Amino acid sequence: MRKRIMIVTGDAGESYETLYARHRFEEANFEADIVAPSKKTLNLVIHDFEPGWDTYKESPGYKVDADLTFDDVRADDYEAILLLGGRAPEYLRHNPVLIGLVESFARQDKWIFSICHGIQILLAAGLAPKRKLTCYEHIRYEVESNGGIYCSHEEAVRDGKIVTGQTWQSHPDFYRLVFECLAET
Numbered sequence: 001m002r003k004r005i006m007i008v009t010g011d012a013g014e015s016y017e018t019l020y021a022r023h024r025f026e027e028a029n030f031e032a033d034i035v036a037p038s039k040k041t042l043n044l045v046i047h048d049f050e051p052g053w054d055t056y057k058e059s060p061g062y063k064v065d066a067d068l069t070f071d072d073v074r075a076d077d078y079e080a081i082l083l084l085g086g087r088a089p090e091y092l093r094h095n096p097v098l099i100g101l102v103e104s105f106a107r108q109d110k111w112i113f114s115i116c117h118g119i120q121i122l123l124a125a126g127l128a129p130k131r132k133l134t135c136y137e138h139i140r141y142e143v144e145s146n147g148g149i150y151c152s153h154e155e156a157v158r159d160g161k162i163v164t165g166q167t168w169q170s171h172p173d174f175y176r177l178v179f180e181c182l183a184e185t
Contacts, residue, residue, distance in 0.1 A: 003030050003079045004033060004079060005032045006073060007032055007084065008081060008098065008118070009035075009064075009088050009092075010088040010091070011036075011042055011044075012044070012045050013044050013084050013085070014046070014168060015062045016046065016168045017085055017116065018044055019062060019064070022034065028179065028182075030182075033067045033068055033078075034068075035072075036066035036068075039066050039067070039069050039072075040066055041065050042064050043063060044061040044086065045058050047167075055138065058087070070095060070101060073101065075101055075104035075105045075110060078105075079111060079182060080110060080112065080181075080182065081101065081112055081113065082115075082118075083118030083119070084115060084116070085117035085167070089119075090120065092120075092121055093120045093123070098121065099124055099125050102124075102125040111178075111181055111185070113163045113164075113165075113178050114163070115135075115164070115167070115168070115174055116136045117135070119164060120142065122164075123143065123148070129147035130148075130149070131160070132157050132159040133149065133151065133157060134155070134157045134164045134165065135150075137152065155169075158181065161181075165177075
């Protein structure tokens with residue numbers, strides 16, 4: 001039986017992060033489930049940096065079907081949870097079922113992976129205090145306000161069973177750490 005990874009996103013989730021994650025895990029022979037608030041076709045977005053802009057810009061991205069909803073899944077059935085970025089975490093962090101899932105992964109000492117804005121969900125689950133974390137640089141305040149130690153000079157950081165990455169540009173460093181961790185289980 002193949003090991004399973006729960007990939008969390010929703011409408012306005014980062015397109016490249018979503019597709020890259022699914023393909024990378026499937027390539028490594030994991031079953032990668034896209035899990036969202038509802039089982040439907042999700043509208044993903046592309047965040048990119050343009051000369052002259054002080055922050056990223058957003059464009060429509062690919063669409064992807066959610067395989068399961070938060071109500072359909074249990075931490076017991078997965079090796080790890082991956083919290084993706086984009087704008088989706090702005091509203092996903094307020095979903096009590098999702099927060100309960102993340103807390104369950106932490107209680108079971110399972111892997112929790114987060115990239116870019118996905119850290120907003122991790123923070124809402126109360127997992128930041130005294131942990132070294134990284135994410136998109138403009139979420140630094142939220143990390144530090146929640147008791148986390150923001151690491152600005154590393155593309156990806158591991159602290160115990162939590163691995164965080166800055167942005168989709170961090171994929172090589174982030175997934176190198178992710179797969180090193182998964183090899184330990």
